Amino acid sequence: MIERENLILPNGKGWITLASLIAEKKYSKLFILVDENTEILCLPIFYIKMEEMNEWKILKIRDGEKNKNIETCIELWQELLLEGADRHSLVINLGGGMISDLGGFIASTFKRGIDFVNIPTTLLGMVDASIGGKNGIDFKNAKNQVGTVNQPKLVVIEHSFLKTLPKEQLISGMAEMMKHSLISSKDSWNRFVTSDLNDKAIFENLIWESIEIKNKIVQRDPLEKGLRKTLNFGHTLGHAIESHCLDNPYREALLHGEAIAIGIILATFLSTELLGFPQNELLEVYNTIESYFPKQKFSKNEISNIIKLLSYDKKNIGGKVLFVLLEEIGKPKTDCFVSDSLIFNAFEFYEKS
Amino acid sequence: MIERENLILPNGKGWITLASLIAEKKYSKLFILVDENTEILCLPIFYIKMEEMNEWKILKIRDGEKNKNIETCIELWQELLLEGADRHSLVINLGGGMISDLGGFIASTFKRGIDFVNIPTTLLGMVDASIGGKNGIDFKNAKNQVGTVNQPKLVVIEHSFLKTLPKEQLISGMAEMMKHSLISSKDSWNRFVTSDLNDKAIFENLIWESIEIKNKIVQRDPLEKGLRKTLNFGHTLGHAIESHCLDNPYREALLHGEAIAIGIILATFLSTELLGFPQNELLEVYNTIESYFPKQKFSKNEISNIIKLLSYDKKNIGGKVLFVLLEEIGKPKTDCFVSDSLIFNAFEFYEKS
Incomplete structure (x- = not known):
């Protein structure tokens, strides 16, 4: 039931739906936002799950809440511009809450909003940050002061990412x-x-x-x-x-x-x-x-x-x-x-x- | 007709509606965003029109499209924080397209979005920029690359501001x-x-x-x-x-x-x-x-x-x-x-x- 209402999909079903979404929307470019950890630990799993496709562009940021700031946003907006992202590009947030918060904000404001998908790789991301459309960054020592509320096109819940997590x-x-x-x-x-x-x-x-x-x-x-x-x-x-x-x-x-x-x-x-x-x-x-x-x-x-x-x-x-x-x-x-x-x-x- | 649909109100009607909106919503703080020009030329007219109220806080930015950038946003978000703006504060954009573009973006992203009102003081602002909810800033030499689409609570059209304009x-x-x-x-x-x-x-x-x-x-x-x-x-x-x-x-x-x-x-x-x-x-x-x-x-x-x-x-x-x-x-x-x-x-x- 939940699945139809809000497109939060577990495991196999999530990946299949992501593939159909990409096929149906004919996105001009596909970006995957990762951090230093998810690039090594989660991106290989992502590639296996989505092996039919291979036109990904990787956006990589430094790990950790302290980088969830406007400076990182400026770098990412710039990279999207340089990589030729347009209004019909897709951003896939592959990571924990920091990635979906920041990536959701970037996507919601780039060219006044492009589509994004959350693929939470942490437990916190799965049960909380990836759901509900809140995004944002920390500002002047205070959390999530700048952001929007904007729903992802899809949330893919893949339990096997949890194996990549430290205890x-x-x-x-x-x-x-x-x-x-x-x-x-x-x-x-x-x-x-x-x-x-x-x-x-x-x-x-x-x-x-x-x-x-x-x-x-x-x-x-x-x-x-x-x-x-x-x-x-x-x-x-x-x-x-x-x-x-x-x-x-x-x-x-x-x-x-x-x-x-x-x-x-x-x-x-x-x-x-x-x-x-x-x-x-x-x-x-x-x-x-x-x-x-x-x-x-x-x-x-x-x-x-x-x-x-x-x-x-x-x-x-x-x-x-x-x-x-x-x-x-x-x-x-x-x-x-x-x-x-x-x-x-x-x-x-x-x-x- | 247009007035009821979208709350774009001319002259007297606009000011009365703004006063009622403020009374009804009980905003915690009222901010007016101006630039160097509108502070001198338009703010006095604003004060006369809204003479019943006097609890305004002024946010002032440098004039000109070249300041419609992320650096100005960072200054404004910071000032809002320092001035104790909260989710129930209101931002009134008093100026041309640059003010409503930038002020709309600031308000749409501060604490994930607070209310804002546009009071265009230029012809361009009246017939175009203040209407439709597009906001944003220029980024890396390209116009309006970062922004959102988010409607103002009200647009007040006051023709007498046009007298303040250079030809x-x-x-x-x-x-x-x-x-x-x-x-x-x-x-x-x-x-x-x-x-x-x-x-x-x-x-x-x-x-x-x-x-x-x-x-x-x-x-x-x-x-x-x-x-x-x-x-x-x-x-x-x-x-x-x-x-x-x-x-x-x-x-x-x-x-x-x-x-x-x-x-x-x-x-x-x-x-x-x-x-x-x-x-x-x-x-x-x-x-x-x-x-x-x-x-x-x-x-x-x-x-x-x-x-x-x-x-x-x-x-x-x-x-x-x-x-x-x-x-x-x-x-x-x-x-x-x-x-x-x-x-x-x-x-x-x-x-x-």
């Missing part, structure tokens, strides 16, 4: 899966907590469930007028933590999921304080996340800086930072005001638990 | 009015040729007619799948001439309309050669344009360079440069192939007539 990247993607379950239903959360994630078939089913949760939400509210905001659970502080670590020379950058995992714990604590979210479920969320993600430490000054970064959050209205919290699992509430002192308490809970 | 700017806008008439109908063209443009009321009616022609086309085909392409009559070579002069240290930059005026003559000549457009009407078009616009001279080398620049035209498909030509006045034909040698002939006709 921490796989775990990073699980933060978004947890978030999807937490905002969706107790059943979904329980399935996540109790399933054997080492069983390939079970894990792939959970991935598909996660894709479906996100896709249903973004289809009902593509421009984030209401429902889609719930997807920001854990992201308000998560993004600020991510920006803080990216920008701080004394800290190692966190993977997106690593920052979001902390953000989920903090937001769940705030939910307990402000909306009466059950204490025992807070501990379950905490323990589940702690079983996958290494604990981080933040000084008082760092927390202050993180709170300062909240002011760049795109969901803010009139200077107020608004959170998505949970009344209970599966019952998100948007536009919740949270005081700075309660945020300090949340960090204290996270660090002391 | 050549007013005439520049007339090139687009001529184009609208030429692709629309013989009646419209005859009205333009035979009317006394010094009569204020007659001229304002012609402006409104021109807005209606453009608006009907962009409403029927917002994403330029077919019909909207006809608006590119005169623009294929016109844009290349404009880029050539902008980039050439030995030439003075042409105003957009001045370049388009030449483009219209060239395209009409090509129409005669390729589609049997009537010779006598070619001369009428030529004479009408020559009565307003100064003649330019181009060397063989310059014409070669202009032809080279055609390859960046956004309408190109698969490396072929495609023109909009006229079978007769009011009957445009899109996707016409034109050889380089015929383009040389067209320049010869233009210069020798």
Whole structure:
């Protein structure tokens, strides 16, 4: 069902549809955007899957969130021009969230918009970044400040790319899966907590469930007028933590999921304080996340800086930072005001638990 | 009629609607984008028209097409961030086509898109640039290579801004009015040729007619799948001439309309050669344009360079440069192939007539 509605297609079906799309649209040129990693690890798989075709032009960028910026965009727009890309060219984003965010933005703005396809190669990309049409780049230490909302022509989900991922990247993607379950239903959360994630078939089913949760939400509210905001659970502080670590020379950058995992714990604590979210479920969320993600430490000054970064959050209205919290699992509430002192308490809970 | 469909509103009605829009949407912050000229000449008029409100923040950029680039965008995104703009802020573009092109792009990409309003202060802006939602910037010597299609919330047409314009700017806008008439109908063209443009009321009616022609086309085909392409009559070579002069240290930059005026003559000549457009009407078009616009001279080398620049035209498909030509006045034909040698002939006709 999901497949027909939004053209998110798993494995074999995705590749066949990509081939038909290219044949039907008669694109003038075919570009594949890769980074240093996906060029080596994923492009060979792409070539095998699409062996009938061979007229690809490769656009290659440096790996890592720190390159998701306007300078990289300028390089890519220029390369597209030099390579003779026109309005009927196609860009295929082969990579994780950084590639689909940046490649989606490039394609959405080159000559006022050309077609693009997302082929996520990370777990995070599959269950989150590649779906819903949000694209963009970081700007002046704040995440995704410049971008558009524009749907890809197709998303190809190919589970075998997951084999190319280092373990921490796989775990990073699980933060978004947890978030999807937490905002969706107790059943979904329980399935996540109790399933054997080492069983390939079970894990792939959970991935598909996660894709479906996100896709249903973004289809009902593509421009984030209401429902889609719930997807920001854990992201308000998560993004600020991510920006803080990216920008701080004394800290190692966190993977997106690593920052979001902390953000989920903090937001769940705030939910307990402000909306009466059950204490025992807070501990379950905490323990589940702690079983996958290494604990981080933040000084008082760092927390202050993180709170300062909240002011760049795109969901803010009139200077107020608004959170998505949970009344209970599966019952998100948007536009919740949270005081700075309660945020300090949340960090204290996270660090002391 | 047009007013309800697309919220393009003349004079008094436009200002009242802008005030209601701001009241209704409760924007968190109101930004006005101006350049060095419109700050001095148009902002005072704006303040008088909107005297009930006073919480404006001014974004100021340097005047001129050469600043319609990514560097100016970076400055503006940064200023919006520093001034605390959020998703519920409004950008009002007060200026000519350069301001609405750039401001529309900034607003369409800041935090993945915020509302914007166009208040064109030039004739060109009123009859063309502010309508239809195309925005963008020039990139690497080629026009509007980066941008989006995204409609403004409202376009306010205030004729009294035209009094602030130098004469050549007013005439520049007339090139687009001529184009609208030429692709629309013989009646419209005859009205333009035979009317006394010094009569204020007659001229304002012609402006409104021109807005209606453009608006009907962009409403029927917002994403330029077919019909909207006809608006590119005169623009294929016109844009290349404009880029050539902008980039050439030995030439003075042409105003957009001045370049388009030449483009219209060239395209009409090509129409005669390729589609049997009537010779006598070619001369009428030529004479009408020559009565307003100064003649330019181009060397063989310059014409070669202009032809080279055609390859960046956004309408190109698969490396072929495609023109909009006229079978007769009011009957445009899109996707016409034109050889380089015929383009040389067209320049010869233009210069020798």
